[in-house]
Amino acid sequence: MVYLPTVLFSLGEGAVIPLIPVIAANMGADVASAALVAAALVVGQLCGNLPAGWAVARIGERFTMVVAGIISMVAVVGMVLAPVIAVFAASVFLLGFCAAAFGLARHAFMTTRVPLPFRARALSLLGGSFRLGVFIGPFVTAVLLQVFGDEHAAIWFFLGCLVVMVLLVLLGPDPEKTNPVVLASSPLAEDSGEAVSGSIPTYERAGIFVTMWRFRGVLGRLGLAAASLSAVRSARQVVLPLWGVSLGLDAQTIALVVGVSGAIDFALFYASGQVMDRFGRLWAAMPAMVLMGAGFLALSFTHDGDSAVLWFGMLAAVLGVGNGLSSGILLTLGADVAPKTNPAPFLGSWRTLTDAGGAVAPLLVSGVTAVASLSAAAAVMGVVGFVGALGFIRWIPRFSPRRDRRD
Template sequence: MHPLTGAGTDQPISIATAIRRLLVPLYLPAFFFFVGVGMLVPTLPLLLAEFGVSYTAIAVGVAVVSVGTILFNLPAGVLLGRFSNRVVTTVGALVMLATTLPLVVADEFTQVLLLRLVFGCGLSMVFLSRVTLLGEAVDVEHRGRATAVLGGTMRISRFFLGPALVGLFGAFLDLRALFAVAAAFQAVAAVAAWFGQRGEEELRRTETPRTNVFQGLDVARVYLQPRVAIASAGAFLGQFTRAARLAIIPFFGAFVLDLDASAIGYITAVGGALDMVFFPLAGWMMDRLGRKFCSVPSFTVMGLGMFLVAVSDTWMLLLIASAVLGIGNGLGSGALMTLGVDLSPPDRISEFLGAWRAIGEVGELSGSVLPGQFGDSVGFENGSMILGAIGLFGGLLILLFVPETLKKSPARVQKSA
């Protein structure tokens, strides 16, 4: 029995009760984490542009956070196998705080790169701890909706409130001051994580103790299974498309349409607003119809949104494209996280999810860098067309080759019949 939700008992609790019990230890800290992260989406490219570097260099500066998460996902998974979820989450939040605040005074491109690299390590601990807690606490039949709530919380904070706050504060604060506001949200997140999970030492994984990182790497054998390998490719393309979506809007707005931080913030926020509207529907679809019923439409709509970006010649058209991308992302809210949790071995969930996140982060890194490279080589218009084609290919791959992981219990099968 899980002490937070009652998962694993003979009398399973309702999804509403599970979500309510996870509100303070899981969802509240995640909200504050990703408001701060979301404020960096429209502002970081503008900060990097102050150093007079190329579009590709700016893209690298934006994407280097993914290098940090890639490098630290496996160690973070092992840490979660040894220490409490509360400790790992709080340490990750403090790392994010300590690497966001110095952006206020950073005066060299390499300084920003280093700060963002270490920030990625903290982000890895925070994100993986959230997903691990959810996977341990919620039964498979409710997992889609519980994960969609987590994904929706992240979307509301990261893709809507964060950029919207940039638009709001950017009207009377300079660019550097916005990073101090973002750091303040990370500080609140650290406090929420520490006190919200106080006394929850039972979150520590004790079934199969790990003593070092190498013992945790035996989970690699699971990834040799064909269905897991194919699903991993889907996770790669999914994170690629999502990252490219986040990168292309600020790039296109700033360097094609010559928009300022406030305008880009509002455009990004519109997409985020529509994104968050769809996460309840995504969770219901995952638990009732299957995980693929969310993933395939999500990739398809995002691919079409990329094509709209390519033909945008006014801020209004870019706003519409951002809205379409937000809808597409919202349709897949929590789908890849749920798929990873579904496939993870019960005795190695944190280590498996660490590797799962590493694969996804490689896709995210690629999706963050390529838009800038396209801007330098073929232009952002042509680059957006290529990104749209990649998104459509990802949807096709999942449709044809990724297995469905939703397994209904006998009671639910009888009820649906």
């Protein structure tokens, strides 16, 4: 009941995402317009985080997931029946909006109910559940295209996943009732000066913007470091395919290299949680950022060399390792610094900031490539990775996993 709804949603979404620009192009969009339609999913997710935080705080995680699932069904039907490209783009935006609500609801649930000694592993599994769907989804799409020969078959598959998910959440046992709230859920509890007992009802009444202002310090410091991690992750998905194209590789080779990188990424998702729970958050975040920063910087010097293709494959694997080691870090850090009694408004702000980093990165890569070169863009993202690593070293909360396990 905790992980299966996430797998169902991400599996359907992963099957649809690769086809969004294809369907847009078939509806008459040019390349730029098709890319804009695909970006509507990210924009919708970015816009949906703050309203999702409000909804979870008011009606709870379970009903937020149900409402998001039902509205997602409307969006999916709109994608199938859209008569013009504008309606299709609006449906994609609505789908991203609902994905934000779904993700935040599950994040808030895990924040309040998973004990600290194994929080990172639980949230890494949650991150792995999302990655599983995104990893398997394209293969499901390939099978559906082979059988039905119609891009809309994947959208209907997503609709089926949504129906099963909503029924599961509605009819299955409610995890909110079977899993009690763990009040001492923050590693910062000992250092937060919580002697003022009146702070608990104040947090419960605080809205989105009040919460953003109250936690502006942590959002402006640790939140920006987390946004840099999201930016480097997003840049990897853009730079690797473009790098293969710039080397003159065919589509199959590029897909193989990107696929191997993604497989390494997925294989390591649980290792990140193990490291964070046993040694602390920093020992997963810093190596991940250093690996990805070094991978991008090294890649920027290999484009014109004699072994450019070999370096491309090797450094794509390095980026996959770094990204895999970062699985669950953003979820875990958000849970660590969120208020204990009503985390949803804070998590809405946190996820908006991290999603913004992921949304800005492709624009940064595009702009630097247009002004200078793709190699320069890779170098810039490498610098972002190292700056983010320094931010994590400075601002990640320090706590002892062994001490908290005894407590």
